[in-house]
Amino acid sequence: MKHSLLCYTALFSMTTSLYAFSASCPDILNGKQRLLNSNEVIELCEEFQGKTLLIVNTASQCGFTPQFEQLEQLHQTYKSEGFTVIGFPSNDFRQDRGSEEQSAKICYLDYGVTFPMMARTTLSGPEANPVFSKIQQQAGVKPKWNFYKFLINKEGKVVATFPSSTSPTSTTLKNAIEQQL
Template structure:
Protein backbone atom coordinates (compact mmCIF):
# COMPACT_ATOMS: atom_id res chain seq x y z
CA UNK A 1 0.00 0.00 0.00
CA UNK A 2 2.77 2.42 0.92
CA UNK A 3 4.72 1.37 -2.19
CA UNK A 4 1.66 1.99 -4.39
CA UNK A 5 1.19 5.47 -2.89
CA UNK A 6 4.87 6.25 -3.42
CA UNK A 7 4.74 5.14 -7.07
CA UNK A 8 1.57 7.17 -7.68
CA UNK A 9 3.16 10.20 -6.04
CA UNK A 10 6.24 9.92 -8.24
CA UNK A 11 4.08 9.47 -11.32
CA UNK A 12 1.99 12.56 -10.54
CA UNK A 13 5.19 14.52 -9.86
CA UNK A 14 6.65 13.54 -13.23
CA UNK A 15 3.41 14.40 -15.02
CA UNK A 16 3.28 17.78 -13.31
CA UNK A 17 6.88 18.50 -14.35
CA UNK A 18 6.13 17.47 -17.96
CA UNK A 19 3.03 19.68 -17.96
CA UNK A 20 5.09 22.60 -16.66
CA UNK A 21 7.70 22.08 -19.39
CA UNK A 22 5.02 21.72 -22.07
CA UNK A 23 3.30 24.94 -21.00
CA UNK A 24 6.51 26.90 -20.47
CA UNK A 25 6.79 29.98 -22.71
CA UNK A 26 9.71 29.75 -25.15
CA UNK A 27 11.35 32.80 -23.59
CA UNK A 28 11.67 30.93 -20.26
CA UNK A 29 12.41 27.48 -21.64
CA UNK A 30 16.06 27.29 -20.60
CA UNK A 31 18.32 26.82 -17.65
CA UNK A 32 20.87 29.53 -16.92
CA UNK A 33 23.73 29.56 -14.47
CA UNK A 34 23.47 32.16 -11.71
CA UNK A 35 26.13 34.90 -11.69
CA UNK A 36 29.46 33.82 -10.19
CA UNK A 37 27.96 30.54 -9.02
CA UNK A 38 27.70 26.89 -9.91
CA UNK A 39 23.94 26.98 -9.25
CA UNK A 40 21.61 26.62 -12.20
CA UNK A 41 18.31 28.47 -12.49
CA UNK A 42 15.47 26.81 -14.36
CA UNK A 43 13.81 29.95 -15.69
CA UNK A 44 10.46 28.27 -16.18
CA UNK A 45 10.30 27.01 -12.60
CA UNK A 46 11.54 30.32 -11.22
CA UNK A 47 9.60 32.83 -13.32
CA UNK A 48 6.64 31.25 -15.11
CA UNK A 49 3.50 33.34 -14.58
CA UNK A 50 5.47 36.41 -13.44
CA UNK A 51 5.92 39.78 -15.07
CA UNK A 52 9.63 40.31 -15.77
CA UNK A 53 11.91 43.17 -16.63
CA UNK A 54 14.85 41.52 -18.39
CA UNK A 55 17.96 43.71 -18.61
CA UNK A 56 21.34 43.22 -20.26
CA UNK A 57 23.87 44.69 -17.86
CA UNK A 58 27.57 45.57 -17.81
CA UNK A 59 29.59 46.30 -14.70
CA UNK A 60 31.79 49.02 -16.24
CA UNK A 61 29.23 50.93 -18.29
CA UNK A 62 28.20 54.54 -17.82
CA UNK A 63 24.66 53.26 -17.15
CA UNK A 64 25.78 50.99 -14.27
CA UNK A 65 24.11 53.40 -11.85
CA UNK A 66 20.79 52.03 -13.14
CA UNK A 67 21.37 49.03 -10.85
CA UNK A 68 20.03 51.24 -8.04
CA UNK A 69 16.77 51.98 -9.88
CA UNK A 70 16.44 48.35 -11.01
CA UNK A 71 16.76 47.25 -7.38
CA UNK A 72 14.20 49.87 -6.32
CA UNK A 73 11.78 48.67 -9.01
CA UNK A 74 12.32 45.03 -8.07
CA UNK A 75 11.59 45.73 -4.40
CA UNK A 76 8.55 47.86 -5.23
CA UNK A 77 6.76 45.11 -7.18
CA UNK A 78 8.35 41.78 -6.18
CA UNK A 79 5.49 40.83 -3.83
CA UNK A 80 3.01 41.27 -6.69
CA UNK A 81 4.47 38.66 -9.05
CA UNK A 82 7.24 40.73 -10.63
CA UNK A 83 10.99 40.33 -10.93
CA UNK A 84 13.90 42.10 -12.53
CA UNK A 85 16.32 39.61 -14.10
CA UNK A 86 19.81 40.75 -15.06
CA UNK A 87 21.99 39.25 -17.76
CA UNK A 88 25.56 40.58 -17.68
CA UNK A 89 27.23 40.71 -21.07
CA UNK A 90 30.50 41.87 -22.53
CA UNK A 91 29.01 42.26 -26.03
CA UNK A 92 29.78 45.99 -25.90
CA UNK A 93 33.18 45.62 -24.15
CA UNK A 94 31.89 47.13 -20.90
CA UNK A 95 32.00 44.03 -18.65
CA UNK A 96 35.67 43.16 -18.77
CA UNK A 97 37.51 41.03 -16.24
CA UNK A 98 36.24 38.13 -14.22
CA UNK A 99 32.68 37.14 -13.45
CA UNK A 100 33.70 37.53 -9.81
CA UNK A 101 34.34 41.24 -10.46
CA UNK A 102 30.95 41.56 -12.17
CA UNK A 103 29.30 39.97 -9.12
CA UNK A 104 31.17 42.35 -6.80
CA UNK A 105 29.85 45.38 -8.68
CA UNK A 106 26.28 44.04 -8.68
CA UNK A 107 25.97 42.54 -5.23
CA UNK A 108 28.43 44.51 -3.09
CA UNK A 109 28.72 47.91 -4.76
CA UNK A 110 25.03 48.26 -5.71
CA UNK A 111 23.32 45.83 -3.30
CA UNK A 112 21.47 43.96 -6.04
CA UNK A 113 19.11 41.29 -4.70
CA UNK A 114 17.24 40.50 -7.91
CA UNK A 115 18.36 37.42 -9.88
CA UNK A 116 21.49 37.87 -11.95
CA UNK A 117 22.46 35.24 -14.48
CA UNK A 118 25.98 34.34 -15.60
CA UNK A 119 27.66 36.47 -18.23
CA UNK A 120 26.51 35.60 -21.75
CA UNK A 121 26.04 37.07 -25.18
CA UNK A 122 22.80 39.00 -25.70
CA UNK A 123 22.89 39.71 -29.44
CA UNK A 124 23.40 37.94 -32.73
CA UNK A 125 23.68 34.24 -33.36
CA UNK A 126 25.54 33.72 -30.06
CA UNK A 127 22.76 35.25 -27.95
CA UNK A 128 21.58 33.19 -25.02
CA UNK A 129 18.10 31.65 -25.52
CA UNK A 130 16.30 34.41 -23.60
CA UNK A 131 17.71 37.23 -25.72
CA UNK A 132 17.38 35.19 -28.90
CA UNK A 133 13.65 34.90 -28.20
CA UNK A 134 13.39 38.56 -27.14
CA UNK A 135 14.88 39.61 -30.50
CA UNK A 136 12.59 37.21 -32.36
CA UNK A 137 9.46 38.55 -30.62
CA UNK A 138 10.27 42.24 -30.50
CA UNK A 139 12.58 42.68 -33.46
CA UNK A 140 14.92 44.60 -31.14
CA UNK A 141 18.30 43.31 -30.00
CA UNK A 142 20.17 45.39 -27.44
CA UNK A 143 22.01 48.26 -29.09
CA UNK A 144 23.92 48.93 -25.87
CA UNK A 145 23.99 47.88 -22.22
CA UNK A 146 20.96 48.29 -19.97
CA UNK A 147 18.29 47.72 -22.61
CA UNK A 148 15.15 46.74 -20.74
CA UNK A 149 12.47 44.32 -21.96
CA UNK A 150 9.13 43.95 -20.23
CA UNK A 151 7.81 40.39 -20.43
CA UNK A 152 4.18 39.64 -19.54
CA UNK A 153 2.90 36.68 -17.49
CA UNK A 154 2.54 34.60 -20.66
CA UNK A 155 6.12 35.14 -21.81
CA UNK A 156 5.44 37.79 -24.46
CA UNK A 157 7.61 40.88 -24.88
CA UNK A 158 5.27 43.83 -24.32
CA UNK A 159 7.75 46.68 -23.92
CA UNK A 160 11.26 47.62 -25.05
CA UNK A 161 13.18 50.45 -23.39
CA UNK A 162 16.60 51.74 -24.42
CA UNK A 163 19.56 52.37 -22.15
CA UNK A 164 18.71 56.04 -21.72
CA UNK A 165 15.32 55.34 -20.13
CA UNK A 166 15.54 55.05 -16.35
CA UNK A 167 14.10 51.83 -14.91
CA UNK A 168 11.87 53.94 -12.66
CA UNK A 169 10.53 56.08 -15.53
CA UNK A 170 6.72 56.29 -15.38
CA UNK A 171 6.50 54.66 -18.84
CA UNK A 172 7.98 51.51 -17.35
CA UNK A 173 6.28 51.58 -13.96
CA UNK A 174 2.84 52.17 -15.50
CA UNK A 175 3.33 49.29 -17.94
CA UNK A 176 4.41 47.00 -15.06
CA UNK A 177 1.33 47.97 -13.06
CA UNK A 178 -0.90 47.25 -16.09
CA UNK A 179 0.65 43.80 -16.51
CA UNK A 180 0.29 42.89 -12.83
Protein backbone atom coordinates in the same frame (compact mmCIF):
# COMPACT_ATOMS: atom_id res chain seq x y z
CA MET B 1 0.23 -6.01 -6.09
CA LYS B 2 -1.86 -3.23 -4.54
CA HIS B 3 1.35 -1.44 -3.42
CA SER B 4 2.81 -1.72 -6.95
CA LEU B 5 -0.35 -0.28 -8.44
CA LEU B 6 -0.24 2.67 -6.02
CA CYS B 7 3.41 3.33 -6.84
CA TYR B 8 2.70 3.15 -10.58
CA THR B 9 -0.27 5.50 -10.22
CA ALA B 10 1.80 7.99 -8.20
CA LEU B 11 4.66 7.82 -10.70
CA PHE B 12 2.27 8.30 -13.63
CA SER B 13 0.67 11.27 -11.89
CA MET B 14 4.05 12.91 -11.18
CA THR B 15 5.25 12.32 -14.74
CA THR B 16 2.05 13.77 -16.17
CA SER B 17 2.33 16.81 -13.88
CA LEU B 18 5.96 17.39 -14.86
CA TYR B 19 5.06 17.09 -18.55
CA ALA B 20 2.17 19.52 -18.15
CA PHE B 21 4.45 21.92 -16.27
CA SER B 22 7.17 21.82 -18.94
CA ALA B 23 4.62 21.96 -21.75
CA SER B 24 3.07 25.10 -20.26
CA CYS B 25 6.39 26.87 -19.73
CA PRO B 26 6.84 29.85 -22.07
CA ASP B 27 9.66 29.42 -24.59
CA ILE B 28 11.52 32.39 -23.16
CA LEU B 29 11.81 30.55 -19.80
CA ASN B 30 12.65 27.10 -21.15
CA GLY B 31 16.12 26.33 -19.92
CA LYS B 32 18.66 26.78 -17.21
CA GLN B 33 20.96 29.68 -16.43
CA ARG B 34 23.97 29.93 -14.18
CA LEU B 35 23.94 32.73 -11.61
CA LEU B 36 26.63 35.41 -11.74
CA ASN B 37 29.95 34.42 -10.18
CA SER B 38 28.46 31.16 -8.95
CA ASN B 39 28.25 27.48 -9.81
CA GLU B 40 24.54 27.54 -8.97
CA VAL B 41 22.26 26.88 -11.93
CA ILE B 42 18.55 27.70 -11.84
CA GLU B 43 15.60 26.47 -13.89
CA LEU B 44 14.08 29.65 -15.30
CA CYS B 45 10.59 28.20 -15.53
CA GLU B 46 10.68 26.98 -11.95
CA GLU B 47 11.82 30.39 -10.69
CA PHE B 48 9.92 32.83 -12.89
CA GLN B 49 6.90 31.23 -14.56
CA GLY B 50 3.76 33.34 -14.05
CA LYS B 51 5.72 36.46 -13.07
CA THR B 52 6.08 39.79 -14.81
CA LEU B 53 9.75 40.23 -15.66
CA LEU B 54 12.03 43.06 -16.64
CA ILE B 55 15.00 41.50 -18.41
CA VAL B 56 17.99 43.83 -18.70
CA ASN B 57 21.35 43.37 -20.36
CA THR B 58 23.82 44.97 -18.00
CA ALA B 59 27.46 46.04 -17.92
CA SER B 60 29.53 46.94 -14.91
CA GLN B 61 31.70 49.61 -16.58
CA CYS B 62 29.14 51.65 -18.52
CA GLY B 63 27.78 55.15 -18.16
CA PHE B 64 24.41 53.51 -17.42
CA THR B 65 25.81 51.26 -14.65
CA PRO B 66 24.26 53.50 -11.95
CA GLN B 67 20.88 52.24 -13.20
CA PHE B 68 21.53 49.19 -11.01
CA GLU B 69 20.37 51.30 -8.07
CA GLN B 70 17.08 52.20 -9.80
CA LEU B 71 16.56 48.64 -11.03
CA GLU B 72 16.89 47.51 -7.41
CA GLN B 73 14.33 50.13 -6.31
CA LEU B 74 11.96 48.88 -9.00
CA HIS B 75 12.50 45.28 -7.93
CA GLN B 76 11.83 46.11 -4.29
CA THR B 77 8.71 48.15 -5.14
CA TYR B 78 6.95 45.41 -7.11
CA LYS B 79 8.45 42.07 -6.04
CA SER B 80 5.55 41.32 -3.66
CA GLU B 81 3.19 41.66 -6.65
CA GLY B 82 4.85 38.95 -8.74
CA PHE B 83 7.49 41.08 -10.47
CA THR B 84 11.21 40.40 -10.87
CA VAL B 85 14.10 42.19 -12.52
CA ILE B 86 16.63 39.79 -14.08
CA GLY B 87 20.06 41.06 -15.08
CA PHE B 88 22.18 39.50 -17.79
CA PRO B 89 25.71 40.97 -17.79
CA SER B 90 27.27 41.10 -21.22
CA ASN B 91 30.52 42.34 -22.68
CA ASP B 92 29.03 42.61 -26.19
CA PHE B 93 29.56 46.38 -26.07
CA ARG B 94 32.98 46.03 -24.39
CA GLN B 95 31.89 47.50 -21.06
CA ASP B 96 31.81 44.47 -18.77
CA ARG B 97 35.47 43.52 -18.94
CA GLY B 98 37.36 41.64 -16.30
CA SER B 99 36.16 38.71 -14.26
CA GLU B 100 32.66 37.71 -13.25
CA GLU B 101 33.87 38.22 -9.69
CA GLN B 102 34.56 41.88 -10.49
CA SER B 103 31.12 42.27 -12.12
CA ALA B 104 29.47 40.63 -9.11
CA LYS B 105 31.28 43.00 -6.73
CA ILE B 106 29.95 46.01 -8.62
CA CYS B 107 26.39 44.62 -8.71
CA TYR B 108 26.09 43.22 -5.22
CA LEU B 109 28.45 45.31 -3.10
CA ASP B 110 28.61 48.67 -4.87
CA TYR B 111 24.91 48.86 -5.86
CA GLY B 112 23.24 46.46 -3.41
CA VAL B 113 21.54 44.38 -6.10
CA THR B 114 19.32 41.60 -4.71
CA PHE B 115 17.47 40.69 -7.91
CA PRO B 116 18.79 37.67 -9.87
CA MET B 117 21.91 38.30 -11.92
CA MET B 118 22.81 35.62 -14.43
CA ALA B 119 26.29 34.68 -15.61
CA ARG B 120 27.93 36.86 -18.25
CA THR B 121 26.41 36.13 -21.63
CA THR B 122 26.32 36.96 -25.32
CA LEU B 123 23.26 38.80 -26.63
CA SER B 124 23.25 38.03 -30.35
CA GLY B 125 24.75 35.83 -33.03
CA PRO B 126 25.22 32.07 -33.02
CA GLU B 127 26.36 32.02 -29.37
CA ALA B 128 23.48 34.20 -28.13
CA ASN B 129 21.86 33.36 -24.83
CA PRO B 130 18.58 31.53 -25.60
CA VAL B 131 16.62 34.10 -23.57
CA PHE B 132 17.84 36.90 -25.83
CA SER B 133 17.28 34.81 -28.95
CA LYS B 134 13.63 34.40 -27.90
CA ILE B 135 13.32 38.10 -27.03
CA GLN B 136 14.65 39.02 -30.47
CA GLN B 137 12.26 36.58 -32.18
CA GLN B 138 9.27 37.96 -30.29
CA ALA B 139 10.07 41.68 -30.26
CA GLY B 140 12.09 42.00 -33.42
CA VAL B 141 14.51 44.11 -31.38
CA LYS B 142 17.95 43.35 -30.05
CA PRO B 143 19.76 45.41 -27.46
CA LYS B 144 21.41 48.40 -29.08
CA TRP B 145 23.48 49.14 -25.97
CA ASN B 146 23.84 48.15 -22.31
CA PHE B 147 20.83 48.45 -20.00
CA TYR B 148 18.25 47.81 -22.71
CA LYS B 149 15.08 46.71 -20.94
CA PHE B 150 12.52 44.11 -22.04
CA LEU B 151 9.20 43.81 -20.21
CA ILE B 152 7.86 40.25 -20.26
CA ASN B 153 4.28 39.51 -19.24
CA LYS B 154 3.11 36.60 -17.08
CA GLU B 155 2.58 34.48 -20.20
CA GLY B 156 6.21 34.93 -21.24
CA LYS B 157 5.63 37.42 -24.07
CA VAL B 158 7.64 40.58 -24.70
CA VAL B 159 5.12 43.42 -24.27
CA ALA B 160 7.45 46.45 -24.28
CA THR B 161 11.04 47.43 -24.87
CA PHE B 162 12.87 50.39 -23.40
CA PRO B 163 16.19 51.85 -24.54
CA SER B 164 19.15 52.36 -22.25
CA SER B 165 18.23 56.01 -21.80
CA THR B 166 14.90 55.11 -20.16
CA SER B 167 15.32 55.35 -16.41
CA PRO B 168 14.12 52.24 -14.58
CA THR B 169 12.09 54.49 -12.27
CA SER B 170 10.53 56.53 -15.10
CA THR B 171 6.76 56.94 -15.07
CA THR B 172 6.57 55.31 -18.52
CA LEU B 173 8.32 52.14 -17.38
CA LYS B 174 6.51 51.95 -14.04
CA ASN B 175 3.12 52.37 -15.76
CA ALA B 176 3.95 49.59 -18.20
CA ILE B 177 4.91 47.27 -15.32
CA GLU B 178 1.75 48.13 -13.35
CA GLN B 179 -0.41 47.29 -16.38
CA GLN B 180 1.06 43.78 -16.37
CA LEU B 181 0.70 43.07 -12.64
